[in-house]
Amino acid sequence: MFYHRKDEFLYPVRVSGPDPKFASMLVEQLAGQNGELAAGMQYIIQGLKCKNPKIKDLLLDIGTEELNHLEMVGHMIGLLAGEQVSTASPEEFSFQLLGGGGPLWINSLGSPFSSTYVDAVGDIAADLQSNIAAEFRAKAVYERLYRQAKDPAVQDFIKFLISREEAHANLFRQALDEVQGQGVLKDFVDTGYSRQYYDLSQPAQYGQYT
Template sequence: MYFHLQNLINPIEQDEPDPAAANALQEGLGGQFGEMRTMMQYLFQSINFRGANAKPYKDLIQGIGTEEISHVELIGTTIARLLDGSPEYRGKPDDPVDLPGARGATPLNIALDHGNIHHYLVGAQGALPVDAVGNPWSGSYVYNSGNLVLDLLYNLMLESTGRLQKCRLYEMTDNKTARSTISYLIVRDQAHENAYARALETLGVNWRTALPIPKTSAERFPEVKRLLDLGLQSKQYSFDLGDQSEAGRIFQGISPSDDGTQLDATEQAPEGVPIQIAPERPEEFSPGADPELMALIEATAAMEMADIDATFGKLG
C-alpha cells in the first residue's frame, strides 16, 4: 500500500511566471530520462522482483521508486507554478467573460509564443505527461529485464543521464522557482546513483570501468552546493511505514561519489513542506465550480474525512 502525506518533498522558491522554463522542465518530467520514467521503471522492477534472498535489493529499488513519486509531484507542481498567472491579468471570478483582464488585456496571450501552447489549451496552466517538445510519455521507456545486475546497471545509467540533463536545465534558466527544484533533483539523482553503484559493488560488479558517474561539476551551482554540504547526496529514505525495509544492508559505507561522506539509510522520509493549492484561474475556467457545485464538493469532502477518521482515527 502507498500513503500520501500532503507535503512536498522539497520547498519551491517563489519567482515570476516563466512558461519557457516550464516547457524545458517538461523534459525532466515526461522525457525519456525524466521523473515519470524513473518512477515507473523502479516500481515495475520492484513489483516483478523475484528471489526472497535478494530482498534488500528489492527494498532499495522500491524505496527509490516511492521517492520518485514525490519527485513527479514536485516537478509537476513546479511546472504549474511557473505557468500560473498571466501578465497584466487582474481579473476576478465575477468579472464578465468579455472583459477578462485589466484594461481589456488578453489574459492568455502569453500562450501564443512562449513554451508549449498545450500548457494553456489543455492543461489550464498545469503540467502535462509529455516531454519538452510535446511527445506523450511512453511506457516503452521502462526497462525491466528481470536480471538484477542488468536492471541495476540500467538504473545507474538512467540516474546518471537524468542528472546530466538536469544540470543542462539549470544552465537554461535563472528562474528561482525552476532552479530550486532542479538543484534538489540533481542532488537526489546523485544519491540514487550512489545507491545503484553500491548495490552493484555488493554483487562484485566493477561498474567504474564501464560506467563512471559523470563529472558534471554541479557543486559549482550555489543551490546544489548548499544541499551537498548538508549531505543530501548520501541519504536514502525507506518510505516504509512498517519498518521492514532491508535496503540499509546495501546503502552503507563510504559513498561511491568519493566525496568523503558516509551513506546513510536510517531515515524513513524527509520532513517535507506543506502543499499549497494554487489559486483559481477564471481565465482558464478552472476549477469552474459554481456555488452549488462547491457545496457538493464540501459535503463530499466532509463525508470522506469522516470515513477516514472512523477507519484510522482522527489525525493530529
C-alpha cells in the same frame, strides 16, 4: 500500500514568478524519457519482481521517492505556468493550450509518455546498470535546465534534484557491487571471443581497449 501527504514535500518548491517558457522545458523531466515518471515506474516494476530482499527494498524506496519528485516537478510547472494562457509565445502555446499550463503526461515536445521509456529486463545486474545510467541521464538533463533557469528559487530546487540523482546512482552502484557474479555478470568474459577487440574503424589512431 501508498499514502499521499498533501501538506508535505521532500524539499521546498517555490518560484519568484511565472515563467511559462521554462515551465514548457521543465515538463521534460515530468514525463519525458529521462523524467521522474519513467524513473518511478522503472524502479517500482523492477522492485516488484526482484528476489533479493535488500535490493527489492532499495528499488521500492527509490521508486517511491521518484514519485515524490514527480509531484514536486508537477507543482513547480503549475507555479511557473501562471494564468495568462492567451499571452503565451508560439513556443509555449501548445503546452498552454493542451493543459492550461499545468502538468501533463507529455515531454517538452508535446509527445505523450510511453512505457517504452521503462527498462526492466528482469536480470538484477542488467537492471541495476540501467538504473545507474538512468540517474546519470536525468542528472545531465537537470544540469542543462539549471543553466537555462533564471529564477534562483528554481535553480535551488533543481540543485536538490541533481543531488538526489547522484545519491541514487551511488546507491545503485553499491547494490551492483553486491551482485557481482550474478545474472548477466555470471561467467562474464569467460571465452577468448569475450576478450577480443575488433578494430573495424580504420585507420586506427588512438589505441585500443582490452
